[in-house]
Amino acid sequence: MTEAEAASAWVRNEWSFGREKVPLSEDFHFEEVDFQNGPKHRWYEEATTILKCEETGRYWGYDWQEGLTEKQEHEFPDHPAYEVVAKEITKKVWIKK
Secondary structure, three states, X not given: OOHHHHHHHHHHHHHOOOOOOOOOOXXXXXXXXXEEXXXXXXXXXXXXXXXXXXXXXXXXXXXXEEEXXXXXXXXXXXXXXXXXXXXXXXOOOOOOO
């Protein structure tokens, strides 16, 4: 199992809430370091979980869909995670004087 496949398996297990768990790698261990919500749709919201691999120090992103009602299950596409890097962005905002 590659590091990317291990990262996606970790997310599916962490967020599956009662679904059958998928096998995890014994070679890689992950810590969730960030969670980002994406666009909302009628029944689900796009989400990205960011993980840090304890062995390599690399960061991984995994996109999935969070169900918004009690009838909608979370959906986990069958694809490996992708490597990500943090980037600071400066943003200008306008406030009342």
